[in-house]
Amino acid sequence: MSLADENENPYLREPSTEFAPVEELAEEEAEAQADVLREAIREHDRRYYVESDPLIADRTYDALFARLQDLEDAFDLATPDSPTRRVGGEPLDAFETVEHVAPMLSIEGSGEEADVREFDERVRRELGREARYVCEPKFDGISLSVVYEEGVLERAVTRGDGREGDDVTRNARTIGSLPQRLHGDPPDFLAVRGEVYMPKDDFQAHNRERIERGEDPFANPRNATAGTIRQLDPAVVAERPLEVFFFDILEASELPETHHEALERFPEWGLRTNDRVELAECGEPRSADDTSGDTRDAIEAAIDYRDRLLEERDDLPYEIDGVVIKVDDRAGREELGRTARHDRWAYAYKFPARSEVTTVQEVAVQVGRTGRVTPVALLDPVDVGGVTVSRASLHNPAEIAEKDVNVGDTVRLTRAGDVIPYVEEVVEKGSEGHYELPDRCPVCDSAIERDGPMAFCTGGLTCRAQRRRSIEYYAGDDGLDLEGLGERSVRQLIEAGLVESVPDLYELDREELAGLEGWGETSANNVMSEIEASREPPLDEFLSALGIPHVGPATARALAAEFGTFDAVRETALEEPDALEEAGEIGDTVSETIHEFFASEGNARVVDRLLDHVSPQEAAIEEGGEELEGLTFVFTGSLSQLTRSEAQEAVEVHGGSATSSVSGNTDYLVAGESPGATKREDAEAEGVPIMGEGEFLSFLASRGVGI
Template sequence: MVRSDQQAGEDNPYLRDPPTEFDPLESLAEGKAREQVAQLREAIRHHDRRYYVESDPIIADRTYDALFSRLVALEDTFDLSHPDSPTRSVGGEPIEGFETVEHVAPMLSIDQSGEETDVREFDERVRRELRESGYDDVSYVCEPKFDGVSMEFVYEDGRLERAVTRGDGREGDDVTRNARTIGSVPQQLHGDYPDFLAVRGEVYMPKDAFQSHNRERIERGEEPFANPRNATAGTIRQLDPSIVADRPLEVFYFDVLEASDLEDSHHAELERFPEWGLRVTDHVEIAADEKNSPVTAIDAAIDYRDRMLEARDDLDYEIDGTVVKVDDREAREELGRTARHDRYAFAYKFPPRAEVTPIADIAVQIGRTGRVTPVALLEPVDVGGVTVSRASLHNPEEMAEKNVDVGDTVRVQRAGDVIPYVEAVVEKDSENEPDSHYELPDNCPVCDSAIERDGPMAFCTGGLACDAQLRRSIEYYASDDGLDLEGLGEQSVRQLVEAELVESIADLYDLERETLTDLEGWGETSAENLLAELEASREPPLADFLSALGIPHVGPATAREVAREFGSFEALRAVATTDPERLEDVDDVGETVAAHVHEFFASEANAAAVDDVLEHVSPQAVDTDAGDELEGLTFVFTGSLEDTTRGEAQETVEAHGANATGSVSGNTDYLVVGSNPGRTKRDDADENDVPTLEEAEFRELLADRGIDLE
């Protein structure tokens, strides 16, 4: 444990009324310099906590700056830099990429609704299940639902060890170096903190800081961010920590994921957070049943939500609802969780904001699958603190129903406080007929192919011959749901297409280092990395390849089912073109999905594009005669495997009759442990007496049953 601030203040001259005149550096002995560095680090952490957590600074900004500058000078002169030093908040050298790590505990989503009846049903279920476990009363903690980026912060012996994005809830990106640049992220905890502490926090950009930052971007000729959440998400995943340090991010902490010493209640944990240096919102309330009154805890929680709805515009951070959480820790454990969310919490969402503005023009946007989406170009309007200049009109049928046309004044909403869309026409333009509405063009504005209607939707028939569909298809081909080709994002794909280096997915495999390095922003390393990614993708698993093609309604899960059913790409293609009804025999494939698969393969443009890709790529066949060598066994994987991916290992055991699940339980037979494993699964394995296998032992188990893990 660390000393209290009062104890520290007795011998640290920089905590209260600190001097700002210092002895010359050249006159300091190294021992004295080390002592002063330790005192300055302790003092700056203290002043950071007073400023960011307690909102009660005790020194002026210029005094703080003088202390900080002295610490920088001492560390540079005497070579005393340290990863935990507050000076690391200024950033550092760019990094190559982010490591994916497993969370110490699952970061699940929250069940949510904007309907009061759903909130009351949540309360009824909680009370019913807890009564069966012997609980008579229920208390809730009510908190704002922050609209930022959720992250895990792990502290060991009070020191920040890592900060990880939520990712898929099980694992995320290690962005520790970026998190260290955020002023409200303490590098070292204060007070009587647990030896091990993993907390969940929300990184966000304050509203006023967001507007100032956007104004600066516009003045520099850069594209402004759409909203504070997008600005935050784009910032926290920057590869250059110095960029993150220059952007105004903050953090609120709101939950304990795991700790060596847990409090009995959530509210008690939140009360301890500021003592440790972790910043919490002032808007936390307890909702409890009132004795001798019909007012219940959920009544108080609903009232809290209504009051926060009224107060939201006065807050300097975005919220899109409130969260109701069972307070008692043991009661939470009794309620448990589903695969997607904790059953002890519920988010009561706010209705979307709405504003009124005229439509200056209507443009047509072509999606990856050819879907045509009309987009209203608006006279800029402020919607919930965000300047909106365009909004979706969804599809031609909805435009007709709403009677929308250029010049009309419309009400704009933000679905989920993120995606703007036109809700309704408030006033028709005087030059428009009362019943006039915008009509889509007959031909695609990008490739001039015919636009055809399909029920309420419209689609460009150009397929992969359409540049708009091509760009998005390449982006999807390279995405996490495709072949996961690092280095091929929206910006790089657009650059390759505009430079006419890529006119089809197949052209990716003809790229050369010299042509890439001639592009702006591309160096030897980035070019070599992309070419290596492409080379490694030439023999993808069949399911990954099918998903990467971007066939409508065929995502990773459906692609795996189709791959297991047909075994090879050739077999699937033959069935899809000649006997599409046979596709409906596959789990996860119904009449609609089968029709889309048939249409994709029947298209001459798509067929030609796929043939071109197959000249470079050989999808690996799947053994459709699923073996039973592992029948009845259940495997769970944690960490990274050396010569294969976890997904491929899961597919292998499933192909031979086993189950592969995401969490350890009493039904698990083996936990396979790779490098950098998560702590939670190993602890669960110990609790349930589940045997653990190192990768070599796992391979040996498979080999004993005649199974080769490639």
């Protein structure tokens, strides 16, 4: 009896999800129920992923799955091929390198029709006959070799160098459309090639979640897939929306005579195939309404297939970058053979890269360190200046309204320098009206308030997105410069639950740090030493490190010089914010921002906790010269011979001013590596001279300022 028989298995059609409590079951009853549930869930997986014809609702499936998991946990009944393995497992230390059962070679290809016809001519010449081709979409994902023995998943291995790859079996088990046990009557030994991918809609949703968590989005679905399948923690893989198509047999104990026959048998075994696969044969009419009797040869049919898929490309739920044309009969494949790099019986007819014009699929809301809310357009990936782009800044609500941008619109992108691209214009409206920013922060649910054209989350340091960035900023170059606590390390500390806000840095445990992946005793000791050395920071560095909006190193130095102690700055900000304007460049907008920062109850709690660990020094003002008196500098980009903070300090110590934005009063813009486009554009508009780092240092030397 097959446990997946509809007449025998009560969990296939209209199953009851009312179960007796697990603790009331005898072990034999639990084991029998678990066996029946496993077979039912495997059948439901096949009907959902392969047949696209589910028998039950998602909610019912979830209840069956949860029951199986409860039984396995309570009675230790888990099996290696249980569907519950999809929820992940213990993290791996590293991947094992495994040799493939058969080479996984690359596919020769081109975007030129003449090259495709040349491939066909070579095939016919070497075979001495016409060929029949199987045409398939060329998926833009990650190839896997998946091996089944006696119908049970044995291993899954990345392509690697084609001869050997990484064993990612535990990650592959989490993919719902990759069966852990085959159906029907498969060969005793079967190694198949599949392509793991992330569906477009799921990719956009995943990117939106990453942006709203304050993480960098993936550039395209392929990068997202590659970054996921090689995660060392299977539980992370289980949370991400991966799917798989199977499209070839690498090795088997029994081989069908043709590739097309194999693809027809895949669904019988529970292996998901793509429904856009077609046969290209000689003797077909040139078109559906052609009554002339003329016929086309197989390669013309394959070229027509490619052209049709190119037109339909944007409507497909997955990314493809061309089509693959394969000789169908296996005898012909053996005769054609392979080179060291690719099979000679297959050819990829590639699509041209999308360029500059694309569609807005979603709009995500990104919350910055200062609470600024920036809408980000999530796009169909497109080539802009040789770089694949899947997101673009929409800057602020005012610009969205001005350009009338919304989800579904076709837009043209512009990319200036190395900065994030932005939407230049709407080419074609696919929506009504423009995107409206939400009233509440998507991260902390605090109110979003408008400040002119900008929008800000009012959550302050109680907002998770602002907290994470505040930690990064506190430890960064414009903060206390804590070596070893860069963006990646901070994210790791947060994900491990060791840090939630800045004060937690001073409560870290050395042993817990050393136990993190990639750390060890030396790294942990170094970071703990950096943190310990920061307990008595200079006042200006501490003020800058707090991440108060509009208070960078230059403004922080002005505040320190004017008020001398942290308590004096804080008290003035709370009780006499107008008095802050006595500190150099500070105007009414900045003074109001500083007041709001310290007046926030959430911020006050974080600052008070921080002061339990940190004692900012009183300001020691260095008397400088007048070599740069009357000159105002603005800095952009990164400097190599000194930090921007050091450059700004050198200017101010010698009588000059260092401000954060370009205006008509600016004398020089100093541009380091990767400068911001806005400051350069403002400088050009105001006629402000732009000098590189070398020119800046030479200028200082000419004025008698040594660095």
